[in-house]
Amino acid sequence: MISSGIPALDKVIEGLRSGDNVVWQVDGLGNYLRVVHPFVKQALEEHRTVVYVRFAPEWSILHRTPGLTYEEVDPSHGFDSFSAQVNHIIEENGTGAFYVFDNLSSLVTEWATDELLANFFQVTCPYLHELETVAYFALTRGRHSHRAVARIRDTTQVLIDLYHARGELYVHPLKVWDRYSSEMFLPHRFAGTSLTPVLQSGDASTISLTARKPPLRVKADSIAPWDSILRKLAQYSDDELTHLAATTEIQALKQELSQMIIGGDPEFKRLSDEYLSLQDLLEIRNRIIGSGRIGGKAAGMLLARRILLKSPGTTNFANILEEHDSFYIGSDVFFTFLVNNGLFRLRLRLTRNSQISGEEFDRVEERFLEGGFPDEIMEQFKDLLDYFGQAPIIVRSSSLLEDGFGNAFAGKYRSEFCANQGNPEARMQAFLRAVKLVYASAVNPDALAYRRERGLGEADEQMAILVQRVSGSRYRSFFFPTLAGVAFSRNLYRWTDRIDPKQGIVRLVFGLGTRAVNRVGGDYPRLVAVSHPLLRPEVGSKIAFYSQHEVDVLDLAANEFRSVTLNEVFGAGDYPHLELLVSTLQDGFISDPEGIHMNAPARLIITFNNLLAHTKFMPLMKEFLAKLEAAYGYPVDTEFTASCSPGKIRLNLVQCRPMRVPGGSASVLLPARVPRELVLFRATRTISGGTVSRIKYIIYVDPKAYAVKAPLEIKQQIGRIIGRLNRHPDIVRDRVIMMGPGRWGSSNIMLGVNTTYADINHASVLVEIAREEAGHVPDVSFGTHFFLDLVESRIIYLPLYPDDPQAHFNAPFFASSSNSLGRFVSHPERFEEFIKLIDVPLAADGRYAQVAADPHSGKAICLLHAD
Amino acid sequence: MSGNNNHSNPFKIAQQQINDCADILKLNHSTREVLLRPMREFHVHFPVRMDDGTTRIFQGFRVQYNDAKGPTKGGIRFHPEETIDTVRALAAWMTWKCALLDLPLGGGKGGVICNPKELSRFELERISRGYIKAIGAFIGPDKDIPAPDVYTNPQIMAWMVDEYSSIVGKNQFGVITGKPLSLGGSPGRGDATARGGMYALREAAQRLGIDLGKATMAIQGYGNAGCYAASLAEAMFGSKVVAVCDSRGAVTCRNGICIPRVNEHKQKTSSVVSCEGTECVSNDELLALDVDVLVLAALESSVTERNVDQVKARIIVELANGPTTPEADEVLHRKGIHVIPDFLCNAGGVTVSYFEMVQNAYMYYWDENEVHEKLDKRMTKAYHEVLNSAEKYAINMRKAAYVVAVARVVEAMKLRGWV
Incomplete structure (x- = not known):
C-alpha cells in the first residue's frame, strides 16, 4: 500500500496503489494544496522520484525543493505538442515515479474545448498506470461538460470530490478502482487530519445540496471558451450583433471566436480580422462537426472567397463564384478518434521516428480503418450525408499546419473522393472510410519526413477535415467539372521572355483537378501563362502528345473515382461546349473548331484554345490571382474548378494558400573562368x-x-x-x-x-x-x-x-x-x-x-x- | 547532304559537295561558279502587330538557288536560329533533289527568324501573312513555290495561300504546296517520304536478289517516317520488322514486332521502349543486328566511323537527312553494303508536292492510288538512273545521285545558254 500522506484518507480508500491516477475535483486550488502537500512530503521522505508538472498560469502549487523534479510545459503550443512533451517527461522518469499535475482546468483556456482536456487525460493516464506511477490531478468542479468529466472518470483509477459545504471541507470518493468498503463512497468531513464519514442521510443530503456543485451528470456550464463564447454570443440577436459589431465586447468575442476556429497564425489572423465578419464566423461554426479548428486548407478557402467577394475590381465575383456549402470536421474530433481507438501513442511513436516503411504504414492504415467515432459525432455525420444526399463529395485534409504561411504540406495528406452513390449505409461506410484514410495520412512516411525536416515533429498538428461538394455536373454516367486546375500568381515556368512572371500561370485540365495537381506520366495539363494565354511551349503536332489524354471523373455507375480516356467521355460527341475545349488533329496539324462542327475522322486534342482565345476565362483568372495576391501580400497558389459557356464562366475556388517561391530570387553570381x-x-x-x-x-x-x-x-x-x-x-x-x-x-x-x-x-x-x-x-x-x-x-x-x-x-x-x-x-x-x-x-x-x-x-x- | 560536322557552315559543306561532283563530271570553271552560288536571294524585314498592340520587326529570307529546270521549290522554316547560310545550303540541296527526280523544278528555301514557342496562333498567322506580303512579288506558281518545313504546317500554308491570293487578286492555290487536304492539298502526302523510300528499296532488293517477303528489317528512328516505313514494309512486302528504336532506346523481337502495338505504345508513352512483347537493346546493338535491311530514319550522323564496321545489313535505306557520315559511306561502299542515299530515298515528299502543284493547276484532283502509282514511277526511274550512274563511274550511290542531279541542272543551264 502507498500512503497519500494523510493516514485517515489511506484508511478510507484503502490506500493508494502503484498505477493510481488520482483526480481531485476541487472548488479552489487551496483545497488541492491540502492533499498535495502531505502527498509530496510523504513521497520525498520515502525517497521516491517526485515530479511536479507545471503548466497553469496561476501560482505554483509546489516550490522548488531538493528531491522534487520541476518540469514546466507550455500548453499554448497546443494540445498535440503538450501531450507529446508530457509523454516524454513520463518516459524519462520511468517506472514508479510520483507526479503532481497543475489544475487541468487551466488547459481549456488554451485549447478552447473540454474535448481536448479529456483527450489529454485519456492518453496520459494509461501510460502513467502502465509505468506504475502515482499521479495527482486537479479539476475545477462543475466547470466542464459532463461528457468530458465522464471520460475522465472512466479513465482514472481514483476520483475524489473535495469541496466546502456549510463552512467545512468534505472529501467524497466517487471512484476507487478495485477497492471497496461499506463507507468508502460516503462524504467525509475533513477536519485537521481526520476524516469522518457522514452517515446520517439527512446530513448527507444537506451537505450535497449546499455543496457548490451540480450533480455530476447534469450538463455543467463549461468554462471552455468553445462553449462559453458561443453562449455569450447567443445572448445577442442577429440585429444586435450587426448593430454592436464595432463595440469592444463584440470585437473581443469575434477575436476569440476567430482564434478558436481559424487559429493563431498572425497572417491568417490579419486576413480573418479584415475579411471575415462575426456573421461569417458564426456561419462557419454552424457547419463544424464536433469542436476545434477548421484547419489551414479550409481557412484558406474561406478567406480567399471573402477576399474575392469584398475586394473592389472590374469583376463582381458574386456573379462568378459558385456558392459553397462545405462542412468542417473540427480538429478535436481527430484526437478523440485517436484517443478512443488507442492510436494516440502509436502516432506519437511514429512522429518521433519517421523511419516507417510503406508496409508498416499499410498496417497502421488498417488500424485506423478499424477505429470508430463517438455517437454524437456519428449523428452529425448522418446529418451531413443527409444534407448532401447523393451529391458527390470530397473529404479533404485540412490540418492545422497545412496551407499556412510557410508550410504547404502539398499533397502530404490525403483527399478522398466519395462518389456518394448507393443506400445511406453504404454511403456512410464510404464516407467513414474516407475520413479515416485522411486521418491515417497524418502519419504517412512522407508527411512525417516533411514535418521533421521543418522542425515541426513535435508541433501541434491536428487533422481537421474539409468536406466539400464536388463541383461539376453529370454527363452520361460520369460526374466532373468541365474545367479544373491550379493557378499560381507567380509564373516560374517561363519558356520565353515575353511572359511576365508576375502575372502567374494556370495548369488547366478537363475533368477533376487531380490531374493538374499531381504528376501523371505521359499526360499533360495545358500550361497557360496569364500574361500571354495563347502561347504554349510546344509547337506543331507535338501539341497532341503534350496534352491531356485521360480525364479524371467520378463514375457514378461504378461509384468510384476513375481515370477514363477522352474517347470514353467524348464518344457521343455531344459534350456541352466541346468546341471551347478541344482542337482537331487532322493531316498532321491542329486546328481549332469553328462552331460545333468537327470533322468525324479527326482526333480531338484538348487544347482549350477557343476558351482561352474567345472567352473571359483568362481575364477573370488574371483578376482572381491579382486580387488574392494583393490581399495576402504574398504570391498565392490556388485550386479551382470552373464551368464555361461562350458567354458565361462560373468559378469555384477550392483552395488558396501562400505560394512557395524557390530559394532566393536574387541574382547569383556564377564563378567565372573555371578551368x-x-x-x-x-x-x-x-x-x-x-x-x-x-x-x-x-x-x-x-x-x-x-x-x-x-x-x-x-x-x-x-x-x-x-x-x-x-x-x-x-x-x-x-x-x-x-x-x-x-x-x-x-x-x-x-x-x-x-x-x-x-x-x-x-x-x-x-x-x-x-x-x-x-x-x-x-x-x-x-x-x-x-x-x-x-x-x-x-x-x-x-x-x-x-x-x-x-x-x-x-x-x-x-x-x-x-x-x-x-x-x-x-x-x-x-x-x-x-x-x-x-x-x-x-x-x-x-x-x-x-x-x-x-x-x-x-x-x-x-x-x-x-x- | 552530309552532317559530319555540325559546327561547320552548312553552305560550305554544300559547296564542297558541288565541287566533288564537278570533279567527277569534269565541269568547267564558269559552270562551277554558277552552281556554287544561289541565283537570287531575298532578305526581308517586315512589321507584325503583336497581340499586346506593339509592333515587332521580323527578318526573313528566301533563296532561289537555281531555276534552270523550272520554278524553284522548297520549304519555309520558322526557326529562332535561322541563318542565311543554312537557307542557302538547304536551297542547294533542294535543287539537286528536284533534279534527281527529274521534276521540272529548281531548288529554293526560305525562313523567318522567329520562335513559335513565343508566339500565339494569331501572331503566327500575322507573321505568315507578313512574310508573304514581303516576298509576294518574287514567288508564284511559275516562279517559286514554298512548302511547309521546320515549325510550319498546313495551316500556315493555308494562311499564306490566302494572303498571296489577296495580293494577286485571284485564287492561286498552286503557289504553295503542303496545304490542308480540304484546301487543295494532295492525297498521299502524309506517308509520301516513307513510301518513296519503300519503292526505292523494292528496286534495290530486286537488283540484289533479296526476297523482301522473307527479309528482316531494323528501323532506326521511329518518328513520322520510321513509323510509316514499318507499316508500309509489312503491308507492301510482308517484311519482318525485328527491331525499332527512338532516342530513348531500342526494342527487338526475333519473330517480328507487332507494329500496331508499338505504335500505340509510342503514342501513349512517347517511346517504343518497353513495348510489350519486345526486348530492350541499345541503339548501337540495333545498328549491329544481322538483318537484311536497315532503315535510318533518325538524326544525322547515325552511322559513323565508330560503328560502321558493325553494320551487317545488306541494304541501308536513308530516310533521314545525312544519317551516314562520308567516312562511313566509303566503308559501307567497300563492304558492298548497298546504300539508297538520302536525297534519293526521301524525295517522295517533294515529288508529291510537285503532284499537288500539278493538281492545283489542273483544278482536278487524283485519288490516293493515282498518287501512289505516279510516285512509284518517279522513284523507280530515279533509283535506276542513280544505280546506272554508280556503275558507270564506279562511285558510291550517293556520289552517283549527285552526278545525275547536277548533270541535269547543267544540261538545262546549257540549253538555256547560261553556260
Missing part, C-alpha cells in the same frame, strides 16, 4: 537560385544504363535504394547532389526514377537529366506537389539538357569516379551498374563539389572546389 576540367556540369534554364558548397556526395543514376539496360524490376527498386541512401546518417549529415534521368518523382518508371519526397528530401541539389525532344520544352514538373516540395525544402532543382549546346556534362568524371555504393547498402552488386555513389573528395583529390544557380540568367554550374 574546364573542374566543371562537372553546366545547366541552362534553371529556375531555382542559390549556392551550395562543400557537397560531399553525388548520387548519379546513369541515364543510359537506366534507359537501356535496367530491367523493369531493377527500375522499380532504384527509387527504394535512393530512398535508403537518402536516409543514411552519413548522407543526412553531409551534402548530396542527386542526378538522374528524366523526371524524379514520376510514378511512371519509364519517365524517371520513381521516388517520393521522403526519398530525396536530404538532397541539396536535384538534377533531372533530360534530352529535349524536338519541338518541346519539357514540363519541369512545375506546379506539381513534387515541385512545391523541392521549392519549400530549398532543394535546388536543375534540369540538365545534354543536347543543349550551352550545357555541359563532364562525362569522363562520372564514368571514371569509383562507386562507393557498397559503403552504404548491402549487396550493391545488382545496382552498381545503374547507381553510382561518388564520394567527391575521394574522386577529386580532396575537392568538394559546389553548385551555383542563377534564376535570372537561368544558368547553373557545378564545379569542384578546394575545401
Whole structure:
C-alpha cells in the first residue's frame, strides 16, 4: 500500500496503489494544496522520484525543493505538442515515479474545448498506470461538460470530490478502482487530519445540496471558451450583433471566436480580422462537426472567397463564384478518434521516428480503418450525408499546419473522393472510410519526413477535415467539372521572355483537378501563362502528345473515382461546349473548331484554345490571382474548378494558400573562368537560385544504363535504394547532389526514377537529366506537389539538357569516379551498374563539389572546389 | 547532304559537295561558279502587330538557288536560329533533289527568324501573312513555290495561300504546296517520304536478289517516317520488322514486332521502349543486328566511323537527312553494303508536292492510288538512273545521285545558254 500522506484518507480508500491516477475535483486550488502537500512530503521522505508538472498560469502549487523534479510545459503550443512533451517527461522518469499535475482546468483556456482536456487525460493516464506511477490531478468542479468529466472518470483509477459545504471541507470518493468498503463512497468531513464519514442521510443530503456543485451528470456550464463564447454570443440577436459589431465586447468575442476556429497564425489572423465578419464566423461554426479548428486548407478557402467577394475590381465575383456549402470536421474530433481507438501513442511513436516503411504504414492504415467515432459525432455525420444526399463529395485534409504561411504540406495528406452513390449505409461506410484514410495520412512516411525536416515533429498538428461538394455536373454516367486546375500568381515556368512572371500561370485540365495537381506520366495539363494565354511551349503536332489524354471523373455507375480516356467521355460527341475545349488533329496539324462542327475522322486534342482565345476565362483568372495576391501580400497558389459557356464562366475556388517561391530570387553570381576540367556540369534554364558548397556526395543514376539496360524490376527498386541512401546518417549529415534521368518523382518508371519526397528530401541539389525532344520544352514538373516540395525544402532543382549546346556534362568524371555504393547498402552488386555513389573528395583529390544557380540568367554550374 | 560536322557552315559543306561532283563530271570553271552560288536571294524585314498592340520587326529570307529546270521549290522554316547560310545550303540541296527526280523544278528555301514557342496562333498567322506580303512579288506558281518545313504546317500554308491570293487578286492555290487536304492539298502526302523510300528499296532488293517477303528489317528512328516505313514494309512486302528504336532506346523481337502495338505504345508513352512483347537493346546493338535491311530514319550522323564496321545489313535505306557520315559511306561502299542515299530515298515528299502543284493547276484532283502509282514511277526511274550512274563511274550511290542531279541542272543551264 502507498500512503497519500494523510493516514485517515489511506484508511478510507484503502490506500493508494502503484498505477493510481488520482483526480481531485476541487472548488479552489487551496483545497488541492491540502492533499498535495502531505502527498509530496510523504513521497520525498520515502525517497521516491517526485515530479511536479507545471503548466497553469496561476501560482505554483509546489516550490522548488531538493528531491522534487520541476518540469514546466507550455500548453499554448497546443494540445498535440503538450501531450507529446508530457509523454516524454513520463518516459524519462520511468517506472514508479510520483507526479503532481497543475489544475487541468487551466488547459481549456488554451485549447478552447473540454474535448481536448479529456483527450489529454485519456492518453496520459494509461501510460502513467502502465509505468506504475502515482499521479495527482486537479479539476475545477462543475466547470466542464459532463461528457468530458465522464471520460475522465472512466479513465482514472481514483476520483475524489473535495469541496466546502456549510463552512467545512468534505472529501467524497466517487471512484476507487478495485477497492471497496461499506463507507468508502460516503462524504467525509475533513477536519485537521481526520476524516469522518457522514452517515446520517439527512446530513448527507444537506451537505450535497449546499455543496457548490451540480450533480455530476447534469450538463455543467463549461468554462471552455468553445462553449462559453458561443453562449455569450447567443445572448445577442442577429440585429444586435450587426448593430454592436464595432463595440469592444463584440470585437473581443469575434477575436476569440476567430482564434478558436481559424487559429493563431498572425497572417491568417490579419486576413480573418479584415475579411471575415462575426456573421461569417458564426456561419462557419454552424457547419463544424464536433469542436476545434477548421484547419489551414479550409481557412484558406474561406478567406480567399471573402477576399474575392469584398475586394473592389472590374469583376463582381458574386456573379462568378459558385456558392459553397462545405462542412468542417473540427480538429478535436481527430484526437478523440485517436484517443478512443488507442492510436494516440502509436502516432506519437511514429512522429518521433519517421523511419516507417510503406508496409508498416499499410498496417497502421488498417488500424485506423478499424477505429470508430463517438455517437454524437456519428449523428452529425448522418446529418451531413443527409444534407448532401447523393451529391458527390470530397473529404479533404485540412490540418492545422497545412496551407499556412510557410508550410504547404502539398499533397502530404490525403483527399478522398466519395462518389456518394448507393443506400445511406453504404454511403456512410464510404464516407467513414474516407475520413479515416485522411486521418491515417497524418502519419504517412512522407508527411512525417516533411514535418521533421521543418522542425515541426513535435508541433501541434491536428487533422481537421474539409468536406466539400464536388463541383461539376453529370454527363452520361460520369460526374466532373468541365474545367479544373491550379493557378499560381507567380509564373516560374517561363519558356520565353515575353511572359511576365508576375502575372502567374494556370495548369488547366478537363475533368477533376487531380490531374493538374499531381504528376501523371505521359499526360499533360495545358500550361497557360496569364500574361500571354495563347502561347504554349510546344509547337506543331507535338501539341497532341503534350496534352491531356485521360480525364479524371467520378463514375457514378461504378461509384468510384476513375481515370477514363477522352474517347470514353467524348464518344457521343455531344459534350456541352466541346468546341471551347478541344482542337482537331487532322493531316498532321491542329486546328481549332469553328462552331460545333468537327470533322468525324479527326482526333480531338484538348487544347482549350477557343476558351482561352474567345472567352473571359483568362481575364477573370488574371483578376482572381491579382486580387488574392494583393490581399495576402504574398504570391498565392490556388485550386479551382470552373464551368464555361461562350458567354458565361462560373468559378469555384477550392483552395488558396501562400505560394512557395524557390530559394532566393536574387541574382547569383556564377564563378567565372573555371578551368574546364573542374566543371562537372553546366545547366541552362534553371529556375531555382542559390549556392551550395562543400557537397560531399553525388548520387548519379546513369541515364543510359537506366534507359537501356535496367530491367523493369531493377527500375522499380532504384527509387527504394535512393530512398535508403537518402536516409543514411552519413548522407543526412553531409551534402548530396542527386542526378538522374528524366523526371524524379514520376510514378511512371519509364519517365524517371520513381521516388517520393521522403526519398530525396536530404538532397541539396536535384538534377533531372533530360534530352529535349524536338519541338518541346519539357514540363519541369512545375506546379506539381513534387515541385512545391523541392521549392519549400530549398532543394535546388536543375534540369540538365545534354543536347543543349550551352550545357555541359563532364562525362569522363562520372564514368571514371569509383562507386562507393557498397559503403552504404548491402549487396550493391545488382545496382552498381545503374547507381553510382561518388564520394567527391575521394574522386577529386580532396575537392568538394559546389553548385551555383542563377534564376535570372537561368544558368547553373557545378564545379569542384578546394575545401 | 552530309552532317559530319555540325559546327561547320552548312553552305560550305554544300559547296564542297558541288565541287566533288564537278570533279567527277569534269565541269568547267564558269559552270562551277554558277552552281556554287544561289541565283537570287531575298532578305526581308517586315512589321507584325503583336497581340499586346506593339509592333515587332521580323527578318526573313528566301533563296532561289537555281531555276534552270523550272520554278524553284522548297520549304519555309520558322526557326529562332535561322541563318542565311543554312537557307542557302538547304536551297542547294533542294535543287539537286528536284533534279534527281527529274521534276521540272529548281531548288529554293526560305525562313523567318522567329520562335513559335513565343508566339500565339494569331501572331503566327500575322507573321505568315507578313512574310508573304514581303516576298509576294518574287514567288508564284511559275516562279517559286514554298512548302511547309521546320515549325510550319498546313495551316500556315493555308494562311499564306490566302494572303498571296489577296495580293494577286485571284485564287492561286498552286503557289504553295503542303496545304490542308480540304484546301487543295494532295492525297498521299502524309506517308509520301516513307513510301518513296519503300519503292526505292523494292528496286534495290530486286537488283540484289533479296526476297523482301522473307527479309528482316531494323528501323532506326521511329518518328513520322520510321513509323510509316514499318507499316508500309509489312503491308507492301510482308517484311519482318525485328527491331525499332527512338532516342530513348531500342526494342527487338526475333519473330517480328507487332507494329500496331508499338505504335500505340509510342503514342501513349512517347517511346517504343518497353513495348510489350519486345526486348530492350541499345541503339548501337540495333545498328549491329544481322538483318537484311536497315532503315535510318533518325538524326544525322547515325552511322559513323565508330560503328560502321558493325553494320551487317545488306541494304541501308536513308530516310533521314545525312544519317551516314562520308567516312562511313566509303566503308559501307567497300563492304558492298548497298546504300539508297538520302536525297534519293526521301524525295517522295517533294515529288508529291510537285503532284499537288500539278493538281492545283489542273483544278482536278487524283485519288490516293493515282498518287501512289505516279510516285512509284518517279522513284523507280530515279533509283535506276542513280544505280546506272554508280556503275558507270564506279562511285558510291550517293556520289552517283549527285552526278545525275547536277548533270541535269547543267544540261538545262546549257540549253538555256547560261553556260
